Amino acid sequence: MPELPEVETVCRGMRDELLGKKVVSLWKSDKNLRFPLNIEDASGIIGQKITYIKRRAKYIIIGFKNKNSLIIHLGMTGQISFEKENLNIKKHDHFYIEFFDKFYMKFHDARRFGFVIYDQTANIYKHRLLKDLAPEPLIEYFNSEYLFTLLKSSNKAIKEAIMNNRIVVGVGNIYASESLFRANIHPEIKAKNITRHQMEKLVSSIKDVLQEAIDAGGSSINDYVKSNGELGYFQLNFNVYNRENLPCKICENKIIKIKQAGRSSYFCPNCQKY
DNA sequence: ACGTGTACCTGCACGC
DNA sequence: TGCGTGCAGGTACACG
Numbered sequence: 001m002p003e004l005p006e007v008e009t010v011c012r013g014m015r016d017e018l019l020g021k022k023v024v025s026l027w028k029s030d031k032n033l034r035f036p037l038n039i040e041d042a043s044g045i046i047g048q049k050i051t052y053i054k055r056r057a058k059y060i061i062i063g064f065k066n067k068n069s070l071i072i073h074l075g076m077t078g079q080i081s082f083e084k085e086n087l088n089i090k091k092h093d094h095f096y097i098e099f100f101d102k103f104y105m106k107f108h109d110a111r112r113f114g115f116v117i118y119d120q121t122a123n124i125y126k127h128r129l130l131k132d133l134a135p136e137p138l139i140e141y142f143n144s145e146y147l148f149t150l151l152k153s154s155n156k157a158i159k160e161a162i163m164n165n166r167i168v169v170g171v172g173n174i175y176a177s178e179s180l181f182r183a184n185i186h187p188e189i190k191a192k193n194i195t196r197h198q199m200e201k202l203v204s205s206i207k208d209v210l211q212e213a214i215d216a217g218g219s220s221i222n223d224y225v226k227s228n229g230e231l232g233y234f235q236l237n238f239n240v241y242n243r244e245n246l247p248c249k250i251c252e253n254k255i256i257k258i259k260q261a262g263r264s265s266y267f268c269p270n271c272q273k274y
Numbered sequence: 275a276c277g278t279g280t281a282c283c284t285g286c287a288c289g290c
Numbered sequence: 291t292g293c294g295t296g297c298a299g300g301t302a303c304a305c306g
Binding site for chain 2: 034075077092109110111112113156222223261262
Binding site: 002003006034035058073074075076077111113114129163165172173174175218219221222223224241263264 | 298300301302
C-alpha cells in the first residue's frame with residue numbers, strides 16, 4: 001500500500017501523538033510479521049521516552065532516550081492507530097505499545113508483509129535494512145544530473161529503475177506511473193535512452209507528485225488510513241493509476257494497463273509515446 | 275558481482 | 291451461493 005506520501009503522513013501523525021511519551025509495556029500477537037520480533041529483547045525500550053520519529057524511504061524509525069530503536073514498515077496493508085483507555089484487540093492486530101496513562105499505539109496488518117523490529121545499534125542508519133538505501137526523492141541531492149549519470153547505461157525500463165530503492169527510495173507502483181505520465185515518458189523506455197531534458201522533467205514530476213500527495217494526506221485505496229483514522233484524498237487526483245480504459249484527462253485517449261516486472265503499469269499511449 | 279524471480283499473506287472482485 | 295482464479299500501495303533473499 002503505502003508509498004512515501006502515505007508513510008510520511010503516518011509518521012507525522014505519530015510524531016504529533018507520541019513524542020516524549022514513556023513506554024509502559026509491549027505486546028505482540030502470536031503470528032510473525034515479515035520479520036520476527038522478540039518481545040523480550042524489545043523490552044529494552046520499556047520505561048524509555050520517545051525522542052524522535054523519522055522516516056527513511058518507507059521505513060519509520062522510532063528513537064528512544066537510551067538510543068534503542070524500533071523500525072516499522074507498513075508493507076502493503078499495515079496501519080498505525082492510537083487508542084486511549086479501552087484497548088480493543090481485533091483480527092490482524094499484531095503489535096502495540098502501551099504508554100503512560102493508558103495510551104496505546106497499535107500496528108494492524110492483514111497481509112503481514114509489514115514488520116516491527118527492535119534494534120539497539122547506536123547509529124540506526126547503519127542497520128542492514130537502511131545502510132544501502134538511495135537518496136530521498138525530495139532532497140536536492142536527487143536531481144536530474146544524479147539520475148541521468150546513474151542510469152546512463154541501464155537497460156532497465158525507466159519505471160523499474162525509479163522503483164528501485166538503490167536508485168531512489170519511496171517511489172512505489174502508484175507514484176511511478178503518475179510521475180511518468182506527468183513527464184510524458186513511456187514506462188517501458190530503457191533508462192539509458194532517456195534524454196537529459198526528459199530526465200529533468202521526470203525528476204521534477206516525481207518531486208511534485210510526491211509533495212502533492214503528502215499535502216493531500218496520501219492516497220486511500222482499500223486499506224490505507226492515516227493514523228488518526230482519516231482518509232487521504234490524493235487518489236482523486238490520479239491521472240493513470242487504476243484508470244484502465246478510462247479517458248486520459250489530457251487527451252481523452254484510453255489509458256492502457258500493462259505488466260512490468262510483475263506489476264501493473266498504467267499510461268496514456270498518446271501522451272507517453274515510446 | 276550482478277540482475278532476476280519468488281516468496282511471504284489475506285481479502286476482495288470477478289466469472290462460472 | 292459457492293468455488294476457483296487473479297490481483298492488490300512492498301521488498302528481502304535465494305538463485306543463476
